[in-house]
Amino acid sequence: MQETILILDFGSQYTQLIARRVRELNVYCEIHPFNKIPKDLSEVKGVILSGSPFSVRDAESPVPELENIRGKLPLLGVCYGAQFLAQHDGGEVLPSKIREYGRANLGFINQDCKLMHGMSNNSQVWMSHGDTILNIPENYDIITSTETVEVAGFKVRDEETFGIQFHPEVYHTTEGAVLLKNFIVDICGCHQQWTPDSFVETTVEALKQKLGNDKVVLGLSGGVDSSVAAILLHKAIGKNLYCIFVDNGLLRKNEFEDVLYSYKDLGLNVKGVNASDLFLDALVGEEEPEKKRKIIGNTFIDVFDEEAHLIQDVKWLAQGTIYPDVIESISVKGPSATIKSHHNVGGLPDFMKLKVVEPLNTLFKDEVRRIGRSMDMPSHILDRHPFPGPGLGIRILGDITREKVRILQEVDHIFIQGLRDDDLYNDVWQSLAVLLPVKSVGVMGDERTYENVVALRAVGSTDGMTADWSHLPYEFLAKVSNKIINQVKGVNRVVYDISSKPPSTIEWE
Ligand code: XMP
Numbered sequence: 001m002q003e004t005i006l007i008l009d010f011g012s013q014y015t016q017l018i019a020r021r022v023r024e025l026n027v028y029c030e031i032h033p034f035n036k037i038p039k040d041l042s043e044v045k046g047v048i049l050s051g052s053p054f055s056v057r058d059a060e061s062p063v064p065e066l067e068n069i070r071g072k073l074p075l076l077g078v079c080y081g082a083q084f085l086a087q088h089d090g091g092e093v094l095p096s097k098i099r100e101y102g103r104a105n106l107g108f109i110n111q112d113c114k115l116m117h118g119m120s121n122n123s124q125v126w127m128s129h130g131d132t133i134l135n136i137p138e139n140y141d142i143i144t145s146t147e148t149v150e151v152a153g154f155k156v157r158d159e160e161t162f163g164i165q166f167h168p169e170v171y172h173t174t175e176g177a178v179l180l181k182n183f184i185v186d187i188c189g190c191h192q193q194w195t196p197d198s199f200v201e202t203t204v205e206a207l208k209q210k211l212g213n214d215k216v217v218l219g220l221s222g223g224v225d226s227s228v229a230a231i232l233l234h235k236a237i238g239k240n241l242y243c244i245f246v247d248n249g250l251l252r253k254n255e256f257e258d259v260l261y262s263y264k265d266l267g268l269n270v271k272g273v274n275a276s277d278l279f280l281d282a283l284v285g286e287e288e289p290e291k292k293r294k295i296i297g298n299t300f301i302d303v304f305d306e307e308a309h310l311i312q313d314v315k316w317l318a319q320g321t322i323y324p325d326v327i328e329s330i331s332v333k334g335p336s337a338t339i340k341s342h343h344n345v346g347g348l349p350d351f352m353k354l355k356v357v358e359p360l361n362t363l364f365k366d367e368v369r370r371i372g373r374s375m376d377m378p379s380h381i382l383d384r385h386p387f388p389g390p391g392l393g394i395r396i397l398g399d400i401t402r403e404k405v406r407i408l409q410e411v412d413h414i415f416i417q418g419l420r421d422d423d424l425y426n427d428v429w430q431s432l433a434v435l436l437p438v439k440s441v442g443v444m445g446d447e448r449t450y451e452n453v454v455a456l457r458a459v460g461s462t463d464g465m466t467a468d469w470s471h472l473p474y475e476f477l478a479k480v481s482n483k484i485i486n487q488v489k490g491v492n493r494v495v496y497d498i499s500s501k502p503p504s505t506i507e508w509e
Pocket of ligand 1: 293386387388389390430464465501504505506507508
């Protein structure tokens with residue numbers, strides 16, 4: 001049995017963060033929309049109700065059906081979750097008269113309450129809500145208060161049901177981990193046995209059962225997710241895993257050979273397919289970013305399909321889909337459930353008629369890396385910066401030619417190698433070079449030049465949804481810029497991108 005914490009999502013921006021905090025305690029958890037509570041709760045040891053952009057006073061506010069949970073399983077409501085419980089049980093929730101946003105301190109803590117064990121007096125917490133619980137129902141006890149919020153936390157008498165009006169999952173709640181551990185370990189009784197090693201063991205076993213002697217095909221991209229998925233599957237089914245690595249002509253310099261070599265080194269049964277000409281010919285003259293993406297995506301499917309058909313009796317298609325791609329998040333515009341589109345896998349062909357196996361679809365990105373580490377995968381694969389499927393194709397602005405690919409590969413190589421040499425590679429989340437569709441005047445020796453401009457970009461981020469430009473040292477930028485202009489024929493100017501996301505994006509197209 002897999003001990004599970006169920007997180008019911010009411011649309012808060014912090015819901016995924018709650019899940020990560022629970023998992024950091026080595027306890028497995030799943031996020032489900034508030035209106036899609038699983039029927040089988042036999043593995044669930046406790047439930048957390050998330051926050052929400054809604055007010056419980058809205059006519060449209062999300063209302064969960066908790067009959068199978070209330071009083072039967074430990075329950076913790078966070079912000080909206082707490083306000084929902086209080087109002088549902090006859091308490092009063094009203095718009096807050098004072099600002100309840102930002103840092104606050106827990107001046108009163110009932111140390112006898114299991115949830116609050118070990119929290120220090122005046123512990124700092126993070127509040128973020130427009131409503132507040134003014135009156136609690138009769139069978140509720142206040143377990144903690146701040147100077148301005150009396151009902152910062154409550155417990156329902158004779159029930160393991162709790163509510164807190166602050167966010168234990170955010171960094172600014174300094175003892176949030178203590179509180180969550182109290183709930184998950186002491187109150188729910190979870191054993192904290194969900195570790196990378198145990199994940200590998202149970203997943204490999206489950207894959208063996210599921211796949212038996214069937215053949216599986218997987219498209220490797222050189223990225224972390226498909227690589228870790230491949231190694232897991234390889235452990236389960238060995239040579240029955242057929243990996244395909246396609247060179248689309250838009251990879252980084254030497255990447256095809258380097259990556260292919262390291263995969264073979266890992267023992268994978270991998271076939272490298274050089275399809276550069278097919279991609280580059282299909283792209284001739286196309287300037288529009290979305291059309292370029294489509295051409296690259298469709299050509300990939302054609303190549304992959306042809307290769308997959310060469311494998312006799314292949315039954316399964318394996319994908320490196322990760323948890324954020326499959327979480328159903330509730331739309332903040334209404335309680336109807338929407339599913340995020342798969343960023344990388346949207347276009348995979350139904351016509352291949354293969355069953356799909358996705359061994360990483362319960363994991364967050366950092367967990368995928370940890371699993372990879374526990375399987376002794378090399379850091380040059382695990383710590384690679386993200387690289388988009390369309391590759392350099394969306395970093396050559398406008399139309400793509402072989403000469404432009406060559407220039408950008410050289411520039412990119414000098415930049416990335418420079419980051420590695422100066423120990424800066426792991427300080428940034430993603431780094432890239434962009435070839436701009438403008439020329440600029442320069443002077444080299446006595447000659448006037450009129451050549452290409454490239455932009456360098458390095459960003460810090462956790463998931464690519466938001467990002468800030470990295471403050472790389474001036475000396476480093478100067479060195480790299482000199483090297484690029486001196487060594488890459490066709491470039492006479494280098495600029496550094498200092499925009500954050502939002503309002504900009506990470507890629508330029
Ligand atoms: P943006 O440019 O939207 O990028 O800020 C966010 C993250 O997504 C990557 N990206 C892509 N990945 N296919 C991919 O596989 C794409 O078409 C694509 N476009 C952007 C980007 O590199 C960054 O990590």
